[in-house]
Amino acid sequence: MNALIEAVRAGKVNDFSSEVIKVYTSSLTQVGDTTLLMVRTTEGKRLIVVGSGELFDQLQGEIVDGEKVAPLTHENRLIINQFLPYTAPQAFGTQVATMGLGDRLGIASPGHIQTIRGKDIRPVLAQQSIRELALTGRTYEDVLDAAAYAVLQEGYTDGYGADGDHLKKEEDIEYALRLGFTMLTLDCSENIDNTIESMSEAEIAAKYELLPASLRSRYEERYLQTAPNVPGATLAYTAEALKKDVLIYDAAINFMEAIYRKYIVTLDRAVDFEISIDETATPTSPEAHYLVANELRDRGVTIFSMAPRFCGEFQKGIDYIGDIAQFERELASHAAIAVHFEYKLSIHSGSDKFSVFPLIGQYTNGLFHIKTAGTNWLEAVRVVAKVNPTLYRRMHQFALDHFVEATAYYHVTTDINAIVPLSDVSDAQLPDYMEENNARQLLHITYGLLLQAKNEDGSRTFADEFFQTLADQEDTFAEGLRHHIGRHLELLGK
Numbered sequence: 492m493n494a495l496i497e498a499v500r501a502g503k504v505n506d507f508s509s510e511v512i513k514v515y516t517s518s519l520t521q522v523g524d525t526t527l528l529m530v531r532t533t534e535g536k537r538l539i540v541v542g543s544g545e546l547f548d549q550l551q552g553e554i555v556d557g558e559k560v561a562p563l564t565h566e567n568r569l570i571i572n573q574f575l576p577y578t579a580p581q582a583f584g585t586q587v588a589t590m591g592l593g594d595r596l597g598i599a600s601p602g603h604i605q606t607i608r609g610k611d612i613r614p615v616l617a618q619q620s621i622r623e624l625a626l627t628g629r630t631y632e633d634v635l636d637a638a639a640y641a642v643l644q645e646g647y648t649d650g651y652g653a654d655g656d657h658l659k660k661e662e663d664i665e666y667a668l669r670l671g672f673t674m675l676t677l678d679c680s681e682n683i684d685n686t687i688e689s690m691s692e693a694e695i696a697a698k699y700e701l702l703p704a705s706l707r708s709r710y711e712e713r714y715l716q717t718a719p720n721v722p723g724a725t726l727a728y729t730a731e732a733l734k735k736d737v738l739i740y741d742a743a744i745n746f747m748e749a750i751y752r753k754y755i756v757t758l759d760r761a762v763d764f765e766i767s768i769d770e771t772a773t774p775t776s777p778e779a780h781y782l783v784a785n786e787l788r789d790r791g792v793t794i795f796s797m798a799p800r801f802c803g804e805f806q807k808g809i810d811y812i813g814d815i816a817q818f819e820r821e822l823a824s825h826a827a828i829a830v831h832f833e834y835k836l837s838i839h840s841g842s843d844k845f846s847v848f849p850l851i852g853q854y855t856n857g858l859f860h861i862k863t864a865g866t867n868w869l870e871a872v873r874v875v876a877k878v879n880p881t882l883y884r885r886m887h888q889f890a891l892d893h894f895v896e897a898t899a900y901y902h903v904t905t906d907i908n909a910i911v912p913l914s915d916v917s918d919a920q921l922p923d924y925m926e927e928n929n930a931r932q933l934l935h936i937t938y939g940l941l942l943q944a945k946n947e948d949g950s951r952t953f954a955d956e957f958f959q960t961l962a963d964q965e966d967t968f969a970e971g972l973r974h975h976i977g978r979h980l981e982l983l984g985k
């Protein structure tokens with residue numbers, strides 16, 4: 492294997508030894524007297540470890556001809572994190588644009604790194620929600636391992652983040668922090684009262700009067716008697732709107748403060764704390780955004796980013812749905828509020844929102860956080876549609892059969908009946924499904940059911956063949972991500 496490393500050093504990587512399928516030349520790394528090189532063998536990816544020293548001694552693996560062949564295990568990742576700090580996640584703060592590149596499969600990060608390297612934006616490679624972990628059967632340890640090994644494989648030393656996404660429960664927050672996650676996205680949707688939206692003005696007024704007088708007068712003094720002054724934002728409170736927003740968000744603001752005081756302030760390391768109020772039925776008006784932000788600042792809560800629920804629809808895996816002129820008007824205010832309170836605007840369900848990306852880049856002056864996840868899964872599905880039509884057809888049919896079940900997890904307005912029947916589509920045309928919104932959402936929200944489906948004998952219905960196909964087509968998948976996520980970045984002005 493030492494000859495292999497010498498061949499890589501000499502730029503003659505074609506001198507593969509028999510059992511090595513692929514050499515990741517960017518992974519060649521020297522740590523003291525230890526040299527590392529990642530390869531893919533018929534048994535999967537391995538680290539070739541040669542030389543001597545602490546890293547050589549600590550990495551677990553099999554000695555072959557005096558060299559060590561180390562598997563990409565969780566234990567080995569932790570050791571590599573100690574010797575190569577850039578392979579551990581970091582917080583980024585508010586002064587650099589960041590992009591969440593959720594990888595539900597654990598194999599997309601190399602393509603993400605190839606896409607983002609050298610651009611004025613940093614990747615949050617290890618971004619998964621608890622919902623995604625439940626649907627894929629993965630753990631946060633798996634998520635961190637996959638991202639760290641991708642960073643090593645690609646020789647990416649610019650830093651990456653790890654986002655415990657859409658966390659609602661304290662035990663999940665503790666879990667993510669214990670593992671070293673560097674971003675926490677606090678999902679406040681269960682503390683936001685969406686019933687208020689459907690109440691009459693009289694019902695709102697009556698409910699509002701039930702609040703403590705001291706609380707009501709404090710809000711009224713701060714938002715009715717004091718005009719907010721946010722350059723670039725158009726804000727106009729009315730007594731009715733204030734009552735509604737207080738009833739909708741007051742409990743959520745208390746929740747944000749409580750979590751901040753218990754988990755963020757007490758940390759001995761930097762963590763990017765994001766507030767998510769996007770996954771609610773209630774669109775976040777600029778006035779409501781300002782109220783939440785102003786209350787947080789008044790309570791000493793410092794945040795990295797805020798994810799409002801924009802007007803219109805930010806549905807999974809498809810472009811923006813709604814009045815773009817209204818979106819632009821409100822975006823201008825949302826962005827101005829974020830600047831005023833010195834945090835970044837966070838765009839959730841950022842996958843494929845091509846029609847509004849230029850506006851987002853413009854109004855945030857290129858300083859934003861944007862989250863993607865589903866679109867990266869769909870790029871993997873696109874590869875299957877291209878190279879393994881039989882598997883794609885089986886997955887597509889399974890998704891159709893289980894779509895209603897999947898709508899419990901994600902809000903979509905998919906028209907299943909608008910999807911061209913499989914029988915009418917040739918193998919060559921199967922990738923076209925990834926260009927059609929309804930088919931995209933069909934495959935998007937059924938990802939968990941597809942990946943965890945089991946046959947009667949307990950074998951995995953799709954996952955084994957799916958991952959083998961993607962392993963065989965590693966370069967095709969990375970190219971697809973470079974193209975598709977590259978288009979996201981280009982339209983965002985990056």
Ligand SMILES: O=C(O)[C@@H](O)[C@H](O)[C@H](O)C(=O)CO
Pocket residue numbers: 593619620622623656657838839840841842862863864865
């Ligand atoms: O699917 C999920 O739970 C996450 O990917 C979530 O949607 C994430 O916060 C996001 O907005 C990705 O675009």
